[in-house]
Amino acid sequence: TREPTPETTADPAPLRIALVMKSLANEFFINMADGARRHQAANADQYELVVNGIRNESDLAQQVALVEQMMATGVDAIVIAPADSKGLLPVARRAAAQGIVVVNIDNRFDREILAGMDISIPFVGPDNRAGARKVGDVLAAELKAGDQVAIIGGNPGAFNAQQRQAGFEDAMRAADIEIVSVQAADWEQARAANVAAAILGENPELKALLCANDSMALGAVAAVRQSGRAGEVLIVGFDNISAANSLVQSGEMLATANQYGDQLAVFGIEYALEILASGQAPADRDTPVDVVKAGAGQ
Amino acid sequence: MTAGEPPLLAIDALHKQFAVPVLRGIDFTLRAGEIHALMGSNGAGKSTLCNLIAGIHRPDSGNMRLSGQPYQPASLHSAEASGVRMVMQELNLFPTLSIAENLCFNRLGNRAGVINHQALRDSARAALARLNLDELDPDTPVSALGVGKQQLVEIARVLAQPVRLLILDEPTAALTDPQIDQLFGQLDILRSAGIGIIYISHRMSEIQRVADRVSILRDGALIATENADEMDVERMVHLMAGPAMARIPPKTPTTIAATAASNGSATKPGHVVLKIEQLGRQGAFTDINLELRAGEVLGIGGLIGSGRTELLRTLFGADTADTGGIRLAADDFSRLQQLRNPAEAIAAGIGLVVEDRKGQGLLLDKSIALNIGLGQLGTLHNRLGIVNDKAIADNSAEICRQLDIKHDDLQQPVAQLSGGNQQKVLIGRWLLRDLQILLFDEPGRGVDARSKLLIQELIRDLAAQGKAVIVVSSETEELLALADRVVVLSNGRLAGEFTADTVSEQALLEASFRFYTTAGQKVAPPLEIS
Amino acid sequence: MSPSIVGRIRLPWNSLGLVAVLLVLILLFSSLSDYFFSAVTFRTLANQIPTLTVVAVGMTFVLLIAGIDLSVGSVMALCAAVMGVLMADSGWPLVPALLASLLTGLACGSFSGLVSARWAIPSFVVTLGMLEIARGGAYLVTGSETKYLGPAVGRIGEPIAGLGLSPALIGAIVVVALAQFILVKTVFGRYMIAIGTNEEAVRLSGINTVRWKVVVFAIAGVLAALGGVFQLGYLQSADPNAGIGLELSAIAAVVIGGTSLSGGRGSVVNTFLGVLIIAVMQTGLAQLGVSEPGKRIITGLVIIGAVLFDQYREPLGKLLTRRYEPKRGIS
Amino acid sequence: MSPSIVGRIRLPWNSLGLVAVLLVLILLFSSLSDYFFSAVTFRTLANQIPTLTVVAVGMTFVLLIAGIDLSVGSVMALCAAVMGVLMADSGWPLVPALLASLLTGLACGSFSGLVSARWAIPSFVVTLGMLEIARGGAYLVTGSETKYLGPAVGRIGEPIAGLGLSPALIGAIVVVALAQFILVKTVFGRYMIAIGTNEEAVRLSGINTVRWKVVVFAIAGVLAALGGVFQLGYLQSADPNAGIGLELSAIAAVVIGGTSLSGGRGSVVNTFLGVLIIAVMQTGLAQLGVSEPGKRIITGLVIIGAVLFDQYREPLGKLLTRRYEPKRGIS
Ligand SMILES: Nc1ncnc2c1ncn2[C@@H]1O[C@H](COP(=O)(O)OP(=O)(O)OP(=O)(O)O)[C@@H](O)[C@H]1O
Numbered sequence A: 001t002r003e004p005t006p007e008t009t010a011d012p013a014p015l016r017i018a019l020v021m022k023s024l025a026n027e028f029f030i031n032m033a034d035g036a037r038r039h040q041a042a043n044a045d046q047y048e049l050v051v052n053g054i055r056n057e058s059d060l061a062q063q064v065a066l067v068e069q070m071m072a073t074g075v076d077a078i079v080i081a082p083a084d085s086k087g088l089l090p091v092a093r094r095a096a097a098q099g100i101v102v103v104n105i106d107n108r109f110d111r112e113i114l115a116g117m118d119i120s121i122p123f124v125g126p127d128n129r130a131g132a133r134k135v136g137d138v139l140a141a142e143l144k145a146g147d148q149v150a151i152i153g154g155n156p157g158a159f160n161a162q163q164r165q166a167g168f169e170d171a172m173r174a175a176d177i178e179i180v181s182v183q184a185a186d187w188e189q190a191r192a193a194n195v196a197a198a199i200l201g202e203n204p205e206l207k208a209l210l211c212a213n214d215s216m217a218l219g220a221v222a223a224v225r226q227s228g229r230a231g232e233v234l235i236v237g238f239d240n241i242s243a244a245n246s247l248v249q250s251g252e253m254l255a256t257a258n259q260y261g262d263q264l265a266v267f268g269i270e271y272a273l274e275i276l277a278s279g280q281a282p283a284d285r286d287t288p289v290d291v292v293k294a295g296a297g298q
Numbered sequence B: 001m002t003a004g005e006p007p008l009l010a011i012d013a014l015h016k017q018f019a020v021p022v023l024r025g026i027d028f029t030l031r032a033g034e035i036h037a038l039m040g041s042n043g044a045g046k047s048t049l050c051n052l053i054a055g056i057h058r059p060d061s062g063n064m065r066l067s068g069q070p071y072q073p074a075s076l077h078s079a080e081a082s083g084v085r086m087v088m089q090e091l092n093l094f095p096t097l098s099i100a101e102n103l104c105f106n107r108l109g110n111r112a113g114v115i116n117h118q119a120l121r122d123s124a125r126a127a128l129a130r131l132n133l134d135e136l137d138p139d140t141p142v143s144a145l146g147v148g149k150q151q152l153v154e155i156a157r158v159l160a161q162p163v164r165l166l167i168l169d170e171p172t173a174a175l176t177d178p179q180i181d182q183l184f185g186q187l188d189i190l191r192s193a194g195i196g197i198i199y200i201s202h203r204m205s206e207i208q209r210v211a212d213r214v215s216i217l218r219d220g221a222l223i224a225t226e227n228a229d230e231m232d233v234e235r236m237v238h239l240m241a242g243p244a245m246a247r248i249p250p251k252t253p254t255t256i257a258a259t260a261a262s263n264g265s266a267t268k269p270g271h272v273v274l275k276i277e278q279l280g281r282q283g284a285f286t287d288i289n290l291e292l293r294a295g296e297v298l299g300i301g302g303l304i305g306s307g308r309t310e311l312l313r314t315l316f317g318a319d320t321a322d323t324g325g326i327r328l329a330a331d332d333f334s335r336l337q338q339l340r341n342p343a344e345a346i347a348a349g350i351g352l353v354v355e356d357r358k359g360q361g362l363l364l365d366k367s368i369a370l371n372i373g374l375g376q377l378g379t380l381h382n383r384l385g386i387v388n389d390k391a392i393a394d395n396s397a398e399i400c401r402q403l404d405i406k407h408d409d410l411q412q413p414v415a416q417l418s419g420g421n422q423q424k425v426l427i428g429r430w431l432l433r434d435l436q437i438l439l440f441d442e443p444g445r446g447v448d449a450r451s452k453l454l455i456q457e458l459i460r461d462l463a464a465q466g467k468a469v470i471v472v473s474s475e476t477e478e479l480l481a482l483a484d485r486v487v488v489l490s491n492g493r494l495a496g497e498f499t500a501d502t503v504s505e506q507a508l509l510e511a512s513f514r515f516y517t518t519a520g521q522k523v524a525p526p527l528e529i530s
Numbered sequence C, D: 001m002s003p004s005i006v007g008r009i010r011l012p013w014n015s016l017g018l019v020a021v022l023l024v025l026i027l028l029f030s031s032l033s034d035y036f037f038s039a040v041t042f043r044t045l046a047n048q049i050p051t052l053t054v055v056a057v058g059m060t061f062v063l064l065i066a067g068i069d070l071s072v073g074s075v076m077a078l079c080a081a082v083m084g085v086l087m088a089d090s091g092w093p094l095v096p097a098l099l100a101s102l103l104t105g106l107a108c109g110s111f112s113g114l115v116s117a118r119w120a121i122p123s124f125v126v127t128l129g130m131l132e133i134a135r136g137g138a139y140l141v142t143g144s145e146t147k148y149l150g151p152a153v154g155r156i157g158e159p160i161a162g163l164g165l166s167p168a169l170i171g172a173i174v175v176v177a178l179a180q181f182i183l184v185k186t187v188f189g190r191y192m193i194a195i196g197t198n199e200e201a202v203r204l205s206g207i208n209t210v211r212w213k214v215v216v217f218a219i220a221g222v223l224a225a226l227g228g229v230f231q232l233g234y235l236q237s238a239d240p241n242a243g244i245g246l247e248l249s250a251i252a253a254v255v256i257g258g259t260s261l262s263g264g265r266g267s268v269v270n271t272f273l274g275v276l277i278i279a280v281m282q283t284g285l286a287q288l289g290v291s292e293p294g295k296r297i298i299t300g301l302v303i304i305g306a307v308l309f310d311q312y313r314e315p316l317g318k319l320l321t322r323r324y325e326p327k328r329g330i331s
């Protein structure tokens, strides 16, 4: 129907790009998807977009299946935010082998393994570890050496959970602040609240809680409030979902990290289009991660 | 022992206690090649004794010898291994397995554990043939059979295997005469083959027909063993009841007139309360037309599987009819309707005492009080919905007295009661409700002679109070004793109606066969009934 | 088991084993952590249990009639979401929003109950479907965003001055008491037990089993909603991903409380004890900072251990069960 | 629904309803998406179903004996993890690692079976415990990170040249065929059904029900392990978080296949159809790029709808069940 773009005279159909995400059930990825859709609407003449996410962020098999289903629908490019930095590589490779352009966003494929493969998959996205480090540094600035903090992590084994935890630890170590406890709360608000409450009970001296995402940060806020130590215990999160943002503005949270999710997918798509056009794979590109603090930008 | 060689089974000083002592020092012998009847009122301990012999329970003390050898079965299985087999009082089939698989359950496959269904079917057919059940397809799942047929399959299962000592615990409770004759035919064969048979039944006539010797149990004690021909009905009833004499003198009314008279309710036909018109249900019965009058007891006879249970269930709204319907006096019979569920039936003043007490009647592991009071809960509570436990307990106690239900405590689970007493609990539930029309499906099932008379009297009283009653019974005696009018179902169709002067066992029997044509379903002409 | 469930007489005795397990856990954690046995910890617990408690009470009723409700987690999320959106976006005041949320729960529960009772579909399947549907609904109404409400709902979860107990906790305790009363004293309670024991027998004694089953699921739905409200008060925000896996925790609590999965036997009080056992264990493990694998393994062992212990505290009970319920729905 | 499911005679007839549902779905998606009805799609499906299939077969056996196994997801993850670690870190070759993984599954299954059968603890509780334990184990062995194996295990999942089918798929189909044979043609199969309907009677006829129940759970464990192996081949890596919620999908497949949750009635072939229905639905929805809420809601409705349809395809069947199996374990 649409006018074929010059670089695809080979096939008359418009380009089809699949965006495969970790989940479509939380704000961060919803923003990502919306950003992508807006971009597609603006460039409707260039490509069609199919957006998919898995029901449970840790279900690799289902995401692999998604990629295959997209391959089945003969897309020209797949922009993927992998649920795991290793588990998704084989299928990505198969896609690439079929001549489908694969672009990796949000969380990075494992470098060594990728290197070991005969393909190159460009990465566009934030460095979770660096981002967490930044947030950690902002927190450290509020604390003094020797203070006690605790980390509430995501699903153990989830790649970005590990990255963010590592980033937090880097920052704390740098400011030699003591991490008294590291516990997982599976990205979940209620679970985080319970874990945080327990940690607070066990550590009367606790000065801060570092949470690997904002949902858990919200839980931590509740726990701190209930323990009557609001103000004494600082809380930082990650992702800058709107609820967390308002808490940061109101000062109940110290800071969170903004990865510009809405841009992320767009960058990926632009990369894909570029490769489809030029056949050249551009270099990896780290997108910015900014710390959101009270008063600072949304 | 008279003869030199030891009896097939010798029991002495057997004790068994559950909550209370159930068997106290039983001495008992069974000779090879005899049919030994075991009689006793409900809860006397018959089933328990047999359960001990069959290895289901273990005695507390006392010992058993099987043809001289010490015999202590560790389980039903080990008992069967030594040739002792039992048909239990309650059904123990696997509903979702086929008849064939049930019949051959403990010898299903070859050494590799693989089943040869053809072989299975063949041996099943053979087993069924012995009870003249050729019309049953071995592949039918047992759940598709009526209770009576399931009982026959159960018997066939036991008969199908080699046996030295056979125990039958009320095998005929759900059977009709032709099958009973068939069964007795088999028993005679076994007897002459030198098999010892323990036979439990509450039906005097049967005892006199088949038994060589009779032993009477009372309250867990074996109080007499005599030759059957030396023992008449009065004596048996007397022994079972014991010195604490039965409230009502034992009697076996034989004709409708007799009953009617004996109950003082000269059968004056009241006004019609229910009209059944062209009622039919796929695979069970067709084109049933009947009128039911206040103050009458309508008996329904027929062979097993003739559709009686289904007819009652349909009247009660438990199953849906495919054709026709009923008219009620409430709206002057203006509306031909079908009750959609039991709740509607009760609203319309109809109650049903079901046939399958275990599966569809009782809450086995719940208290006697709850089981009897279940139907009343809806009324016995205050505005807040708080149950009036006192009232329920009182009612239950009263019912237990009326039907003399042998129990230790109203909070006792019904499962702990003997079969007959369980049946009485079920009946009690319905006596407590004041309904205009009551349907009884095999009310006397497993109930001892005296209680049976009690129940019959109660039913007559209901009629006398102007209620209308339908009684399905496979026991011709019971029908004659109870009913003002008897209709017979044959293969799901009405096959005749009888009143006091036209009825006879022979007539009922002939009617029962009327609509069975195919060779398979035709049953051998019945023997004369002594 | 024995008739005792019907007569309240033996209830306390039945609870003994659970109380023992609970005490053991408390002693254990107190000895392992200097801070466990403290007001703080118990305030923490008091904040956590209301949601699980009310949901588990609803689950107890459902299991009593030999049903199951897998949808409680999603339904809770949906109801919290509805309340959150109404307050945050549509600016409704607390009470009407709260009622709307309870109504949502009522609707979900009634739907599940109606479909499964009226058409005799296993409730497992119907509520499995509802689990998906309600979760989808939660995403829809929130646009998959966590709704932050702030102090507006705070008072639900904050201790009432002087009393030291939060409305949520009080509400939960009232629910437990009321439910136990209903179960033991009222006709409805008897019907639940009877239906769970032998539904057909109950139907054939002229009781409208369909209606009562629907009522039970409706109650479970409302209680799930209430749980959502409590959580909303606690977290001051509505998360569309809340309550994932809640059904298993709830069932675990109920079963630890000795309620039979095949229906006809159970006690709300014991369910509450089950909830406490789970909550104490989670808090304790978190306070000790046990590693994630450790937490999982210990949790698993405690679940099995608690039931095993409870079972054998009263071997006679077991024999009776063995003897009279050869056919367990889910053995 | 009708008892006849067990007799092989009526099997085809019983499967009709499911086949119908399946065809409807396929037609629907084909009409909605230009890409759905293509060889590629079906190859995709072929890659996805093996794991769910074998796990669901194990679940069918467990439900047949009126049990339930909630631990399959975690056990699968644990077994895949064991295999992954052995190959990646300890450098074991494929076959021994595979055997070790199956043994792990066997151990987990036998443990659950033994505890629940020997001490008459509801399998729901025991396997709920095992769900936590095995997950913890998976975290332990992998150190909570995904193990990448690469092509070493790839061939399990890759289509065999010429044949076009992957060993995994072939394996899954063999399992289905074998299991159906066992169920219908062997003594063991009949015992499962008998235990599911009247365990006591089976025990009385001198059969060691405990042993058979343990065997059933052991089989379920091994099949969960096999599912893990297949997934390992598919992902070429072992993820300790794999299989979360798998138990529900498996049970959904089994129940859609018409197996009774209260035991005694079921068919492996129909379970397989249930798996296909679920897989087709997921693939179709993904290809259409339906929104997450949409996916959830549609999935839920299809689950309920499929069972409802299957139930009423044969209303007589329902009456039979009504009349002769009043006490449904989980109704
Ligand atoms: N498991 C049990 N626990 C407690 N009491 C029991 C148990 N089984 C049987 N009883 C009691 O033992 C007594 C004898 O029961 P049994 O079944 O042997 O009577 P029966 O002679 O067979 O009566 P029926 O003619 O009604 O079958 C009854 O009082 C019954 O309540």
Ligand SMILES: Nc1ncnc2c1ncn2[C@@H]1O[C@H](COP(=O)(O)OP(=O)(O)OP(=O)(O)O)[C@@H](O)[C@H]1O
Binding pocket: B144, B145, B146, B147, B148, B149, B174, B283, B284, B302, B303, B304, B305, B306, B307, B308, B309, B310, B311, B355, D319, D320, D323
């Ligand atoms: N749900 C059913 N499905 C198939 N056949 C049935 C069903 N219910 C009853 N039948 C058959 O229909 C006939 C009527 O059964 P029903 O139980 O009503 O007979 P009955 O006269 O009461 O004899 P009994 O109850 O003593 O077996 C029997 O052949 C029975 O096997």
Ligand SMILES: [Mg+2]
Binding pocket: B046, B047, B048, B089, B169, B418, B419, B420
């Ligand atoms: Mg008896």
Ligand SMILES: [Mg+2]
Binding pocket: B146, B147, B148, B308, B309, B310, B355, B441
């Ligand atoms: Mg009948």
